[in-house]
Structures are given as C-alpha cells and as structure tokens.
Amino acid sequence: MLDERPIKKSKRPYRPRPVIEVNPDCLVDKEFQPDEWSLAFGHIPVLARESVLALNIKENGVYVDLTMGGGGHTRQILSQLGPKGRLLALDRDAETLIWAGLWGQGDPRLILKKANFDDIDSILAELKLGRVDGMLADLGLSSRQLFGPGRGFSWQIDEPLDMRMDPESGVTAYDIVNSWPEHKLIDLIRFIAEERSGFRLAKRIVEERAKKPLKTTGDLADLVSKVLRRSGHHARTNPATKVFMGIRLVVNREMEALATLLKKAPGCLKPEGRLVVISFQSLEDRQVKKCFCSMEGKKIWDNLFKKPITPTELELENNHRSRSAKLRIGRLKRVVKEKTIPTDQ
Ligand SMILES: C[S@@+](CC[C@H](N)C(=O)[O-])C[C@H]1O[C@@H](n2cnc3c(N)ncnc32)[C@H](O)[C@@H]1O
Missing domain, CATH: 3.40.50.150 (Vaccinia Virus protein VP39)
Known part of the structure; x- marks a missing residue:
C-alpha cells in the first residue's frame, strides 16, 4: 500500500538558494x-x-x-x-x-x-x-599545438601521428593506434571519444594495420571517414574530430x-x-x-x-x-x- 499522506505545503514562498554570488553579466567583458x-x-x-x-x-x-x-x-x-x-x-x-x-x-x-x-x-x-x-x-x-606543424594533433594536416603535449616523453598516438588490442580501442572510441561506432572503427583499424601501419594523421583520418560516413546534419562535423580528440586525451593522460x-x-x-x-x-x-x-x-x-x-x-x-x-x-x-x-x- 502506498503512503497516501497528503504532501504538506510550506507556508513560506519558494525562494531559490543564492548560489550565484555575482551576476554573470558582470563577468562579461x-x-x-x-x-x-x-x-x-x-x-x-x-x-x-x-x-x-x-x-x-x-x-x-x-x-x-x-x-x-x-x-x-x-x-x-x-x-x-x-x-x-x-x-x-x-x-x-x-x-x-x-x-x-x-x-x-x-x-x-x-x-x-x-x-x-x-x-x-x-x-x-x-x-x-x-x-x-x-x-x-x-x-x-x-x-x-593543434595547428602548428610537426605535432600530429590534427586530421587537417597530414603528418606523423604523435599528439604528445610534451614531445620529450610518453607514448605517441602511433603507438596506441598500431599496438593497442581491439577491445581497448573500442573502449577508447566509444567511451572517451564518445563515438557510437567504436566497435566498427576499432575492427577496421586492426584489419588495416595488419596490412600496413597507420603512420600519419592522414592515414587515420581517411580510414575514419571511410568507416564513419555521415549524412544529414551529422555531416557537418568530421567524425575524425571526435576520434582524434579521444586519442589525444589518452596519449596525454x-x-x-x-x-x-x-x-x-x-x-x-x-x-x-x-x-x-x-x-x-x-x-x-x-x-x-x-x-x-x-x-x-x-x-x-x-x-x-x-x-x-x-x-x-x-x-x-x-x-x-x-x-x-x-x-x-x-x-x-x-x-x-x-x-x-x-x-x-
Ligand atoms: C588551452 S591551452 C592554454 C592556453 C593559455 N591559457 C593561453 O591563453 O594562451 C592549454 C595548455 O595547457 C597545457 N597542458 C595541458 N594539460 C597539462 C597538464 N596536465 N599539465 C601542464 N600543462 C598542461 C598544454 O600544453 C597547453 O599549452
């Protein structure tokens, strides 16, 4: 049996708690x-x-x-x-x-x-x-960093897959794309890049790299756009944007x-x-x-x-x-x- 007690109405009028200490408009220059x-x-x-x-x-x-x-x-x-x-x-x-x-x-x-x-x-x-x-x-x-030469962050410039903020240490995007097991790539693409077709893309990456390593941002961007073709309003953003961002987040932890x-x-x-x-x-x-x-x-x-x-x-x-x-x-x-x-x- 559900509790049918009537909900008590407060006599005090509702006032939102003042979480905002400054009017956001004041912060706008x-x-x-x-x-x-x-x-x-x-x-x-x-x-x-x-x-x-x-x-x-x-x-x-x-x-x-x-x-x-x-x-x-x-x-x-x-x-x-x-x-x-x-x-x-x-x-x-x-x-x-x-x-x-x-x-x-x-x-x-x-x-x-x-x-x-x-x-x-x-x-x-x-x-x-x-x-x-x-x-x-x-x-x-x-x-x-994103558009400068030699950093390998952007799908718009074809160069070696690197993506390290500190080029002196850590693994590169090349290492991840060419050596991570399929299940880890799926997680990266689905949960970090937040791209729903992670399963399909990870499978293709593994197939392609078995033929020849994906060496450059261009190699990866081409593969992404072949696998994740967009239509309608989704076509406005290149699917490589999300995938590259996900890989970058992982490379730099x-x-x-x-x-x-x-x-x-x-x-x-x-x-x-x-x-x-x-x-x-x-x-x-x-x-x-x-x-x-x-x-x-x-x-x-x-x-x-x-x-x-x-x-x-x-x-x-x-x-x-x-x-x-x-x-x-x-x-x-x-x-x-x-x-x-x-x-x-
Ligand atoms: C968005 S940019 C900052 C731009 C800067 N506020 C300006 O106006 O020129 C982010 C910078 O943070 C650095 N960075 C990102 N993560 C970092 C971390 N964990 N530790 C130190 N630096 C980091 C990047 O190398 C990059 O130069």
Missing part, C-alpha cells in the same frame, strides 16, 4: 581583445576576462596558472598583481616556456616551470610557495591529470582560495562538476555558479574555438589538513 603576444603565438585566450575575474585576485596574492600555453591568461593575471604578488605558470610543453622567456623576461613576480599540473603539490612544496590564493586550469590544447589535480587542489589552496577550470570536453566538465557539486564535494567546495559560464555571442563570433568552453569556479570552504606545504614566509 565585451571589449576583451587578445594582446599582440597571443596573436603572435597563435592562440586566442578563451573566457579570459571571466576566468581571471573568477580568481578574485588580491594584489599581493599567490596564484598558479596551471596551463600557461601562450600566456594569454597569465598576462591577464599579472596585470592585476601588485609588486609583491607571485604567479607560478606551468606547462608540459617546453615550447611555451621558451615563448614565456620572451614576453615574461625579467618580471620578478613570474615563476615559470615545465611540469605536469598533476604534480602541483610537490611543485608548491619545492618552490616553498605555501598554499596559494587561486589556481586556473584552461584545459586541452592551444591552437598553436588528460583525464587522469585532471582527476589528480581535483583531488590535490584542496591541499594546495588557502581557505576561500579558488580553483577555476575551463574545459572543452563533456567528460572533463562532468569531472569538474562532480568535484564541486557532489555530496562529498559540497563539504569542501562552494560551487560559485550553479551553471557553467560559457562564452558570449561576441566571443563565439570572434573565436570559434571557444564554442564548447565551460567555466566552473570552486571556492574552498575549509582547509584540508592532511598536507602541509612549506612556505618561505
């Missing part, structure tokens, strides 16, 4: 222009003003740009820091550090380091920076790095410190959302915006690559004590 360094590097920073405002920068605070790239966000953060402020900027790709040597040379507030952000706790300890006021992660690839960062972040931030994440891929956004909004996550984080912040019409018009960007902001509620990071102060 209609006049943001990438500087000449970003243009020369070939990457327009995404949600640049919004993400830097989300860090709530204090003049003398200590911040980390976990994914420096061409330094578009890094320079925005620096522009708001006073002379005693500090900014640690990391990237796995050595080329970005050489670039930063040009634009950031001689700025005593800037500390550059070639590193994976999943090591953030040991890096802060090594540099004796202590807990920091905020960290920004602008995930994925820069346009320079991007999901694992993000998971480790989310786990370590509370141990690296001061109380009320902020973790700001821009993601471009649904699996990554889900990871961040779960971290800030799950029952467990809510004990540690205040999720400052109920919905992710996305680019404005104007940004979308000016920068097509921003179309899938989602920005989430977590503010640390309480300090997680298990890790004490040494500090110079």
Whole structure:
C-alpha cells in the first residue's frame, strides 16, 4: 500500500538558494581583445576576462596558472598583481616556456616551470610557495599545438601521428593506434571519444594495420571517414574530430591529470582560495562538476555558479574555438589538513 499522506505545503514562498554570488553579466567583458603576444603565438585566450575575474585576485596574492600555453591568461593575471604578488605558470610543453622567456623576461613576480599540473603539490612544496590564493586550469590544447606543424594533433594536416603535449616523453598516438588490442580501442572510441561506432572503427583499424601501419594523421583520418560516413546534419562535423580528440586525451593522460589535480587542489589552496577550470570536453566538465557539486564535494567546495559560464555571442563570433568552453569556479570552504606545504614566509 502506498503512503497516501497528503504532501504538506510550506507556508513560506519558494525562494531559490543564492548560489550565484555575482551576476554573470558582470563577468562579461565585451571589449576583451587578445594582446599582440597571443596573436603572435597563435592562440586566442578563451573566457579570459571571466576566468581571471573568477580568481578574485588580491594584489599581493599567490596564484598558479596551471596551463600557461601562450600566456594569454597569465598576462591577464599579472596585470592585476601588485609588486609583491607571485604567479607560478606551468606547462608540459617546453615550447611555451621558451615563448614565456620572451614576453615574461625579467618580471620578478613570474615563476615559470615545465611540469605536469598533476604534480602541483610537490611543485608548491619545492618552490616553498605555501598554499596559494587561486589556481586556473584552461584545459586541452592551444591552437598553436593543434595547428602548428610537426605535432600530429590534427586530421587537417597530414603528418606523423604523435599528439604528445610534451614531445620529450610518453607514448605517441602511433603507438596506441598500431599496438593497442581491439577491445581497448573500442573502449577508447566509444567511451572517451564518445563515438557510437567504436566497435566498427576499432575492427577496421586492426584489419588495416595488419596490412600496413597507420603512420600519419592522414592515414587515420581517411580510414575514419571511410568507416564513419555521415549524412544529414551529422555531416557537418568530421567524425575524425571526435576520434582524434579521444586519442589525444589518452596519449596525454588528460583525464587522469585532471582527476589528480581535483583531488590535490584542496591541499594546495588557502581557505576561500579558488580553483577555476575551463574545459572543452563533456567528460572533463562532468569531472569538474562532480568535484564541486557532489555530496562529498559540497563539504569542501562552494560551487560559485550553479551553471557553467560559457562564452558570449561576441566571443563565439570572434573565436570559434571557444564554442564548447565551460567555466566552473570552486571556492574552498575549509582547509584540508592532511598536507602541509612549506612556505618561505
Ligand atoms: C588551452 S591551452 C592554454 C592556453 C593559455 N591559457 C593561453 O591563453 O594562451 C592549454 C595548455 O595547457 C597545457 N597542458 C595541458 N594539460 C597539462 C597538464 N596536465 N599539465 C601542464 N600543462 C598542461 C598544454 O600544453 C597547453 O599549452
């Protein structure tokens, strides 16, 4: 028998809980222009003003740009820091550090380091920076990595299959495509690339590579388009886009790095410190959302915006690559004590 007790109506009128602390419209800067360094590097920073405002920068605070790239966000953060402020900027790709040597040379507030952000706790300890006021992660690839020659990330340029953000270490896309067993390729294509025809494509990859290895991005892109022919509105996106993205995520262990960062972040931030994440891929956004909004996550984080912040019409018009960007902001509620990071102060 179902419980038929009448539902009690509350006398108080319903008011949504104020999760939003700032009106998102205030975060929109209609006049943001990438500087000449970003243009020369070939990457327009995404949600640049919004993400830097989300860090709530204090003049003398200590911040980390976990994914420096061409330094578009890094320079925005620096522009708001006073002379005693500090900014640690990391990237796995050595080329970005050489670039930063040009634009950031001689700025005593800037500390550059070639590193994976999943090591953030040991890096802060090594540099004796202590807990920091905020960290920004602008995930994925820069346009320079995607379209620059010799990196093997794009199906639009025919070159050796590589896809490593750090070309000095790790397995390449060639290794995965030509040596992974079929069942692992199926999982990669179905669950990471989120392409439904994973079974069919993985089978064909295994058949083709038995005849001759798939050496270049062109070899793989041709095979993908033969196996996954699109019709109707699906024809607008090349199926290779998703497959290449899935392989890239695996080559660089991007999901694992993000998971480790989310786990370590509370141990690296001061109380009320902020973790700001821009993601471009649904699996990554889900990871961040779960971290800030799950029952467990809510004990540690205040999720400052109920919905992710996305680019404005104007940004979308000016920068097509921003179309899938989602920005989430977590503010640390309480300090997680298990890790004490040494500090110079
Ligand atoms: C989207 S780009 C950042 C662009 C930058 N915000 C700008 O405006 O120029 C992402 C950068 O993060 C780096 N990256 C991605 N995952 C990383 C990780 N786990 N650790 C360190 N750097 C990473 C990539 O090499 C790339 O340069």
